[in-house]
Amino acid sequence: MKYVLMYTSRPDLAAGADPEAAQLVYKRVYEWFGENAGVMADSGAELLGVETATTVRHGSDGAVVVDGPFNEAKEVIGGFSVIDVADMDAAIAVVKTWPLLEMPGIAVEIRPMVEDYSHMA
Amino acid sequence: MTSPDDLLAQTLRAEAGPLVARLSRRFGDFDLAEEAVQGAVVEALSSWRRDGPPQRPGAWLQVAADRNAMDGLRLRDRQRALAVRAVAPPVDDERGGTDDRLALLFACCHPALAPDARLALTLRAVVGLTTPQIARAFLVHESTLAQRIVRAKRKIVAAHIALTVPAEADLSERLGDVLAVVYVMFNEGFVSSTGATQDRDLAADAVWLADVVATALPGEAEAWGLAALLTIQHARSRARFSDGDLILLRDQDRTLWDVDAIADGERLIERAASLRRPGPYQLQAAIAAVHATGSSWEETDWLQIALLYDELARFDPSPVVRLNQVVARAQVVGAADALAGLESLAEPLAGYHLFHATRAQLLSDLGRDDEAAHANRRALELTTNDAERRLLTTRLHRRPLDDGT
Numbered sequence: 001m002k003y004v005l006m007y008t009s010r011p012d013l014a015a016g017a018d019p020e021a022a023q024l025v026y027k028r029v030y031e032w033f034g035e036n037a038g039v040m041a042d043s044g045a046e047l048l049g050v051e052t053a054t055t056v057r058h059g060s061d062g063a064v065v066v067d068g069p070f071n072e073a074k075e076v077i078g079g080f081s082v083i084d085v086a087d088m089d090a091a092i093a094v095v096k097t098w099p100l101l102e103m104p105g106i107a108v109e110i111r112p113m114v115e116d117y118s119h120m121a
Numbered sequence: 122m123t124s125p126d127d128l129l130a131q132t133l134r135a136e137a138g139p140l141v142a143r144l145s146r147r148f149g150d151f152d153l154a155e156e157a158v159q160g161a162v163v164e165a166l167s168s169w170r171r172d173g174p175p176q177r178p179g180a181w182l183q184v185a186a187d188r189n190a191m192d193g194l195r196l197r198d199r200q201r202a203l204a205v206r207a208v209a210p211p212v213d214d215e216r217g218g219t220d221d222r223l224a225l226l227f228a229c230c231h232p233a234l235a236p237d238a239r240l241a242l243t244l245r246a247v248v249g250l251t252t253p254q255i256a257r258a259f260l261v262h263e264s265t266l267a268q269r270i271v272r273a274k275r276k277i278v279a280a281h282i283a284l285t286v287p288a289e290a291d292l293s294e295r296l297g298d299v300l301a302v303v304y305v306m307f308n309e310g311f312v313s314s315t316g317a318t319q320d321r322d323l324a325a326d327a328v329w330l331a332d333v334v335a336t337a338l339p340g341e342a343e344a345w346g347l348a349a350l351l352t353i354q355h356a357r358s359r360a361r362f363s364d365g366d367l368i369l370l371r372d373q374d375r376t377l378w379d380v381d382a383i384a385d386g387e388r389l390i391e392r393a394a395s396l397r398r399p400g401p402y403q404l405q406a407a408i409a410a411v412h413a414t415g416s417s418w419e420e421t422d423w424l425q426i427a428l429l430y431d432e433l434a435r436f437d438p439s440p441v442v443r444l445n446q447v448v449a450r451a452q453v454v455g456a457a458d459a460l461a462g463l464e465s466l467a468e469p470l471a472g473y474h475l476f477h478a479t480r481a482q483l484l485s486d487l488g489r490d491d492e493a494a495h496a497n498r499r500a501l502e503l504t505t506n507d508a509e510r511r512l513l514t515t516r517l518h519r520r521p522l523d524d525g526t
C-alpha cells in the first residue's frame with residue numbers, strides 16, 4: 001500500500017525556534033531518510049519556500065495565474081515522500097519518527113495513494 | 122430478569138463482531154462485511170421478535186450476512202462475486218472469536234478515525250447495534266449518523282487501516298483510545314437510559330465490552346480497572362432512575378443496588394491491583410467501590426474518597442477531576458473551604474453544568490440561597506440531557522439536594 005506523506009510546517013511558529021536546536025533536528029532528518037530508505041517508493045521532493053509558489057486557478061474567462069500558494073492556510077507544504085508499507089499503522093509508525101515533529105507547528109499528512117484504477121474503467 | 126430484548130441483544134453482540142471480522146477477511150473488504158452483518162442484524166431483529174430466536178442464532182446470522190455480502194458484491198463487481206462464490210466458505214472456527222473481536226475493536230477505535238465516528242462504528246460493528254438504535258441513544262439524526270459511519274468505514278478500507286491488535290510498542294497508547302470509547306459508551310447509557318424507549322441497554326453493553334477487552338488483554342491493569350469501574354457503576358443502575366427521573370447517589374435506595382455485581386467489581390479491582398500499575402480507571406473504580414460499599418451517604422468513608430481523588434488528580438489534573446476532588450473534600454473539610462477550592466475552576470469550567478450545580482449545592486449548604494438559585498439556573502441553562510434538566514429544575518423549585526451522581 002502506497003501513501004504520500006506531506007510535510008507541513010507553520011512558518012509563523014518556526015520563526016521562534018532556537019536555531020541551534022533546529023540545526024540538530026535537520027541533521028537527524030537526513031539520517032531519517034537513510035533509515036527509512038527501504039520504504040521510500042520514490043525520491044519524493046523537498047520544495048523551495050512558499051514565497052516561490054505560483055498558482056494557476058480556474059477563471060470564468062480562462063485560467064488565471066497568481067502569485068502565492070493554492071490556499072490561505074497557515075500551514076505550508078515543505079515537501080513530500082511516497083512510502084510503500086503494509087498498512088496505515090505501519091505508515092503512522094514511520095511518520096511518528098519524523099524528527100521535525102519535535103518542533104512546534106510541524107505536521108505530516110498521510111494520504112493513501114490511488115493504485116487501483118480498475119474501478120474507474 | 123432477562124427480557125426477550127436483552128436476550129436478543131446478548132446474542133447479537135456475541136455474534137456480530139466476530140462475524141464482521143471473518144467476513145472482512147474472506148472478502149477483503151471491511152465496508153462490505155460490516156454492511157452485510159448490519160443487514161443481518163436488522164433482519165434478525167424483526168424476524169426473531171416475530172418468530173422467536175432460531176435454534177442456532179449464530180449460524181442464522183452467518184447465513185444472512187453471507188447472502189447480503191454476496192448481494193453487495195454482485196452490485197459492485199460481478200466478476201469478483203462469481204470468483205468468490207466458486208470458493209467454498211471457510212469452516213467457521215470459534216477459536217478466533219475473541220481475537221477477531223479485539224482486532225475489530227482496535228480498528229473501529231483507530232486514532233485515524235474521527236472521534237465521534239469511533240463510538241458509533243464500535244456500537245454497530247462490534248456490539249451489533251443498528252443505526253436507528255444508535256441514533257436514538259445519542260439523539261442524533263439517523264442520516265447524520267449513517268453518514269458518519271459510512272465515512273469512517275470507507276476510510277478504514279481506503280487507507281488500509283488493518284483489523285489487527287497493535288504491536289506491543291503501541292499497545293498501551295492504542296488501548297487508551299479503546300478504553301475511552303468504552304467509557305463514553307457506558308456514560309451515554311448510564312446518563313440517558315430511561316428504559317421505556319430503549320431496546321438496547323448501552324451501559325450493559327459497555328460493561329460486557331470492558332470485560333471482553335480485559336479478558337483478552339489480561340496483563341493490562343487499566344483494562345481491568347475500567348471493567349471494575351463500569352461493573353460497580355452499573356450495579357447501581359436500578360437505583361439511578363425513578364419514573365424517568367435521575368436520582369442522585371445521596372438519595373438512592375441502596376437496597377436496589379446489585380450487591381453481587383459490586384462484589385464482582387471489587388474482585389476486578391483486586392485483579393487490576395495485582396498488576397501493580399495504577400491508573401485513572403483503577404482509581405475511579407476504587408472510588409466507586411468506596412461509594413458502593415458505604416451503608417449510607419453519611420456513613421461513606423469520605424476521607425478515603427478524598428485521598429483517592431488526590432491520587433487521581435495526579436494522573437489526570439483536568440478541571441473535571443479537580444471538581445470531583447472539591448466535592449469529596451467538602452464532605453471532609455466543610456462547604457466553606459470547598460467553595461474556596463472551586464474558585465480556580467470557575468474559568469475552565471464556566472461552560473460545564475456540573476460546576477454550577479456543585480457551586481449551587483455548596484452555596485446552599487452555607488445558607489446563601491439567592492446565589493445558590495442563580496448557580497442552579499446557570500447549570501440548567503447548560504445541560505442538554507433531559508433527565509439532568511429535570512433534576513436541576515426540581516432543585517430550583519425545591520431545596521437543592523447535593524452534588525453529582
